[in-house]
Each structure stands twice: as C-alpha cells, then as structure tokens.
Amino acid sequence: MRRSSCLCALTAVLMIYTVCLVIRFFIKEVIPPDEFSDNVQKNKRESTNRNRDQEPTTERAVFLTADYCQRNESAANVSGFSSLPGHIQDFLFYRHCRHFPMLLDVPNKCGGLHKSAEVFLLLVIKSSPLNYDRREILRKTWAKERLQNGVWIRRVFLSGTTGTGFEKENLNKLLRLENREHNDILHWDFNDTFFNLTLKQILFLQWMDKNCRQARFLLNGDDDVFANTDNMVHFLQSLKNNNGDQHHFSGYLINNLGPVRDPKIKYYVPVQVQESDTFPPYCGGGGFLLSGYTAMVIYQMSHNITISPIDDVYMGMCLKQAGLVPESHFGIRTWGLEVPSKKVNAYDPCYYRELVLVHKFLPHQIYIIWHGLHEPDLNCDHI
Numbered sequence: 001m002r003r004s005s006c007l008c009a010l011t012a013v014l015m016i017y018t019v020c021l022v023i024r025f026f027i028k029e030v031i032p033p034d035e036f037s038d039n040v041q042k043n044k045r046e047s048t049n050r051n052r053d054q055e056p057t058t059e060r061a062v063f064l065t066a067d068y069c070q071r072n073e074s075a076a077n078v079s080g081f082s083s084l085p086g087h088i089q090d091f092l093f094y095r096h097c098r099h100f101p102m103l104l105d106v107p108n109k110c111g112g113l114h115k116s117a118e119v120f121l122l123l124v125i126k127s128s129p130l131n132y133d134r135r136e137i138l139r140k141t142w143a144k145e146r147l148q149n150g151v152w153i154r155r156v157f158l159s160g161t162t163g164t165g166f167e168k169e170n171l172n173k174l175l176r177l178e179n180r181e182h183n184d185i186l187h188w189d190f191n192d193t194f195f196n197l198t199l200k201q202i203l204f205l206q207w208m209d210k211n212c213r214q215a216r217f218l219l220n221g222d223d224d225v226f227a228n229t230d231n232m233v234h235f236l237q238s239l240k241n242n243n244g245d246q247h248h249f250s251g252y253l254i255n256n257l258g259p260v261r262d263p264k265i266k267y268y269v270p271v272q273v274q275e276s277d278t279f280p281p282y283c284g285g286g287g288f289l290l291s292g293y294t295a296m297v298i299y300q301m302s303h304n305i306t307i308s309p310i311d312d313v314y315m316g317m318c319l320k321q322a323g324l325v326p327e328s329h330f331g332i333r334t335w336g337l338e339v340p341s342k343k344v345n346a347y348d349p350c351y352y353r354e355l356v357l358v359h360k361f362l363p364h365q366i367y368i369i370w371h372g373l374h375e376p377d378l379n380c381d382h383i
C-alpha cells in the first residue's frame, strides 16, 4: 500500500512538472520574448517572417511612426536654408537622429559579448542595398569568414534602405534573403545616402557596444575596395600590442584638409553644416584599421559630437576629442595604386602581395586578384 501511494505521489509530481514545462515552452516559443514582456502593446511591433532555423538572426518588419526620429523643423531657420541643395537640407532636418529601427540584426555574430574577444578581425563593410554583386564577391574572396593564421575573421555589412514603395520593399527582401543565407547583415530603416554615412557608422558602434565590444581589431571600409586580409591579419598580429586593448587607428592619412565649399562637388559642405574651415587629421574612409579599444573610445566621444556628414572626417573629430591621433599605414591606398604604366597588367596579383587595402575595384577584378594571390605557383620575379 505504502509503495503505491508513493508511486501516486511521484506520478502527480511528474505530471505537474510536465504541465509546467509545456506551459513554459508555450510561452517561450509561441510568444517571442519582446512581445511577451510588453504584450499590452503587442500590436506595436509585429514580427513577421521570423526565421526559426537561424535563431541568432532577427528580422523585424513593422514599425510605428513613434519608432522613428522626427525631423527638426527649426533647422529650416538657419540663414540661407532655402538655397541649399536638397540633400543638405535633409541632412540638417535629421542631423540629430541617432536611432533608427533595426530591420535585420546578427546579435550572435561575435558569439556574444564575452566571447567577442575571440574575434581577432571584424570586417565592417558599408554596403548599400543595391550592391548585391559586391557583397557576393566579397563573401567569396577577401571578406570570407575564416580562421586565418590561427585567429578568427568575421564579417558584417552595414545597410540602410533605398527608394520608397515597392522598390524599397523588394530591396529589403533581398537583404533578408541574403541574411538568411549568410548571417552577415546589419540593416536599419534609414535612407542609405552619402550624407547618412556618419549615421550608419554611429549605428554600427551602438551595435558593437552591445554585441561585440571585445573584438580585437576592425577593418572599417567600403564594399568597392580590395583588401588583402591575409596580410592584414599578419600586420595586426605583428603589432607590439596585438590584443586590441590599446589605441590603434591607421590608414591613408589625410592632413590639412577642410570642407569643400563648391556646391558642384559631391563633398560640398556649406558653412551652415560646418563653420570651421579645417578638418582634423583623419584616414580615408575607403578602409582603415582600428583596435576594438579605439572603436569604443570613438563611440564614447561621438555622444558628445554633433554629426558631421563626411563619415571619415567624423572619425577624425572623435579621435581628436579623445586626444588620440590617426596614423599613416603604408599598405593602405584608398586613393588608388599607381601601376607603373598602361602596358602592365593592373590586376597582376603581384602588385597587391605586399599591400593591405586598395581602392577601388569592380567585383570581377577583386575575384581575379584574390585568386591570383592564392595560386600555389604565384611567381612575382617580373616585378
């Protein structure tokens, strides 16, 4: 008798436990955590197309106007506003905005905040949605995620949105598809334009602070460069301080430049945007290297520095505020490479063997050079 009542009690306990597990499972799986925690407003954010096979990726699709930064109408009060080009007016209206809803995220890219120290080199590549072919080539060549000389290389592309209506929807879908396959896109819902590149940079730093703070080094650059990431790892490993916990910022150093005041030029920055006639020293934005430490210092400084439209100049401003300086890197040629004469082959891999980064190339050219460099019988005696 005693044995069977004991069994009964055990069965009852097991049943209650099972019911609890089922309820917990239901809460966790059926109602995603962010909706669950504020399900009073559960219509606010609807998760559609959430991809359950790849939990680290999150896809969010619907946002309310309240999620968006509103334009600053007083910006139109600055003198001469109406005669400024439209993109500069836009810049002034939205200059204060530093938060936009995220459409695609890869929060586990670095294995979580604490494992992020295992990422030696994080490739951070600005890429507008239309540049599908560039992203595809980079994934197959220099930006391949891999263990290189014993350390990890990881990759993220940074994107905003392009166009409106169906065009915007289609391009968002393209990025969603790419991200499902490759897990490498950070996508925010802001207009991906030249004058929003600093915004993109700040959004990335916010993401890094949250998800990848301890990555050792970063290559921050564009999607139209050739980067010899094998050499890059070698160079970074050979630094005296190769932990990423000290200041490092190097690239194609630009000194003594100031804003272009000619409205016909792409880089035109009127006095309404920047009064001062000088820029601090900075490195060309096609690609520069920095330590994780310096990236986080820049992020801290950025809270206190008004956004300026040219993203690489803005990095210089943040460094200056921190009392740090950028340095010149011989192997980084963001203003291109001078190949001796037209008679030689500009895509001869031998020219790129000793370099770290060169601007700028078409996708097929990147493919040719990368493969040339990895030919087992590469012979550069002719150079």
Ligand SMILES: *[C@@H]1O[C@H](CO)[C@@H](O)[C@H](O)[C@H]1NC(C)=O
Pocket: 073, 074, 077
């Ligand atoms: C623009 O400036 C005028 C005069 O200073 C002021 O009356 C008006 O409120 C301002 N407009 C906005 C939208 O701030």
Ligand SMILES: *[C@@H]1O[C@H](CO)[C@@H](O)[C@H](O)[C@H]1NC(C)=O
Pocket: 072, 073, 074, 075, 077, 078, 096
């Ligand atoms: C809006 O623009 C005005 C004029 O440039 C500026 O004084 C003000 O600080 C801006 N407001 C915000 C929130 O940035």
Ligand SMILES: *[C@@H]1O[C@H](CO)[C@@H](O)[C@H](O)[C@H]1NC(C)=O
Pocket: 162, 163, 164, 191
């Ligand atoms: C983004 O740019 C498009 C034009 O490409 C424009 O119609 C739209 O209003 C812009 N969106 C915002 C929020 O400024």
Ligand SMILES: *[C@@H]1O[C@H](CO)[C@@H](O)[C@H](O)[C@H]1NC(C)=O
Pocket: 087, 088, 090, 091, 094, 189, 190, 191, 192, 193, 194, 195, 196
């Ligand atoms: C930057 O993005 C915001 C949000 O989409 C947009 O309203 C603004 O016009 C953009 N700025 C520029 C200079 O394109």
Ligand SMILES: CC(=O)N[C@H]1CO[C@H](CO)[C@@H](O)[C@@H]1O
Pocket: 304, 305, 306
């Ligand atoms: C734009 C801005 O807020 N700048 C401030 C940053 O911090 C320094 C020193 O703390 C201030 O002097 C600036 O005004």
